[in-house]
Amino acid sequence: MKAIVVTNRAAGTAGMKLVDRPEPNAAINDVVVQVHASGFAPTELAWPSTWTDRLDRDRTPSIPGHELAGVVTALGYGTTGLSVGQRVFGLADWYRDGTLAEYVAIEARNLAPLPGDVDFTVGASLPISGLTAWQGLFQHGRLQAGQRVLAHGAAGAVGSMVTQLAREAGAYVIGTGRSADRQTVLDLGAKEFVDLDHDALEDVGEVDLVFDVIGGDIQKRSAALIRAGGTLVTIVGPAEARPSGGLAVDFVVEADRVQLIEIVQRVRDGRLRTHIGKVSSLDDAVAALNPTERRKGSTIICAHR
Numbered sequence: 001m002k003a004i005v006v007t008n009r010a011a012g013t014a015g016m017k018l019v020d021r022p023e024p025n026a027a028i029n030d031v032v033v034q035v036h037a038s039g040f041a042p043t044e045l046a047w048p049s050t051w052t053d054r055l056d057r058d059r060t061p062s063i064p065g066h067e068l069a070g071v072v073t074a075l076g077y078g079t080t081g082l083s084v085g086q087r088v089f090g091l092a093d094w095y096r097d098g099t100l101a102e103y104v105a106i107e108a109r110n111l112a113p114l115p116g117d118v119d120f121t122v123g124a125s126l127p128i129s130g131l132t133a134w135q136g137l138f139q140h141g142r143l144q145a146g147q148r149v150l151a152h153g154a155a156g157a158v159g160s161m162v163t164q165l166a167r168e169a170g171a172y173v174i175g176t177g178r179s180a181d182r183q184t185v186l187d188l189g190a191k192e193f194v195d196l197d198h199d200a201l202e203d204v205g206e207v208d209l210v211f212d213v214i215g216g217d218i219q220k221r222s223a224a225l226i227r228a229g230g231t232l233v234t235i236v237g238p239a240e241a242r243p244s245g246g247l248a249v250d251f252v253v254e255a256d257r258v259q260l261i262e263i264v265q266r267v268r269d270g271r272l273r274t275h276i277g278k279v280s281s282l283d284d285a286v287a288a289l290n291p292t293e294r295r296k297g298s299t300i301i302c303a304h305r
């Protein structure tokens with residue numbers, strides 16, 4: 001099968017190569033999925049799991065990509081809950097070969113059914129951003145209706161999901177980002193927008209929940225805005241600040257079938273929008289994942305159409 005591999009950590013996305021690899025086999029509780037569409041997070045080439053296995057042994061050449069939508073082609077021993085021919089989408093294991101390939105072997109529990117009226121490209125754009133937003137807001141942030149949420153990077157992949165889901169849950173959302181993103185963020189449902197380059201973050205006042213996707217000084221200044229009993233949720237590494245009288249939580253997103261079903265249902269009925277910037281074939285993936293100019297929205301790679 002065709003696949004994109006990486007071998008050289010220092011080379012980043014420029015070191016990606018299109019190669020021929022054996023098709024994967026389904027282990028216990030796995031399925032093999034014919035990948036129709038795959039997402040790719042540029043930061044994953046900085047994650048240790050792209051380069052080593054769980055025992056820290058080199059696993060290169062490795063296939064990157066962790067978000068997928070496709071069709072089940074084989075079931076491993078003991079696998080239940082999915083069937084051959086079923087449309088699925090989900091989040092692949094960080095430490096196994098990923099989704100920038102024609103086929104991937106993946107644990108069935110990491111997948112959810114993809115409804116027939118949802119395009120594979122849309123399905124592949126949802127798992128990381130949708131699950132991260134869901135888990136940060138509702139599991140780690142314990143968001144309640146009526147609370148005030150500061151959503152950083154609210155025009156980005158995760159931030160746009162945070163903004164929409166928090167708004168739908170009845171929160172008052174203050175989105176942040178670059179000045180050019182103001183209207184996008186307000187259109188996603190934020191009540192206010194803070195231009196981090198020109199506005200004073202401190203003018204926001206007290207909030208119950210900060211969803212941080214930036215870190216550093218912005219995270220520290222945001223933590224000071226959290227009222228007693230509130231939470232700082234960050235997804236960019238260990239929290240560098242702790243709100244006085246509140247909690248700081250950092251986490252890495254996990255696959256969850258029930259949450260994927262909730263997320264895709266919101267996409268179907270128009271409550272949630274995803275932003276796809278570019279769709280490319282696997283043959284053109286190396287160029288598409290090495291853009292010469294800054295891109296808005298996710299890049300989705302289609303191995304089968």
Ligand SMILES: NC(=O)c1ccc[n+]([C@@H]2O[C@H](COP(=O)([O-])OP(=O)(O)OC[C@H]3O[C@@H](n4cnc5c(N)ncnc54)[C@H](OP(=O)(O)O)[C@@H]3O)[C@@H](O)[C@H]2O)c1
Nearest residue numbers: 043132153155156157158159177178196213235251252253
């Ligand atoms: N822990 C986890 O499970 C997890 C899951 C998903 C993502 N992540 C991490 O979370 C981060 C965000 O991911 P993403 O996919 O949402 O990225 P993204 O789509 O690039 O969104 C980030 C947004 O924040 C904005 N931003 C960043 N720094 C800013 C600053 N100093 N001032 C104003 N705006 C700023 C960006 O604007 P510009 O593009 O203009 O800079 C962009 O709109 C990444 O580091 C990613 O690796 C972690």
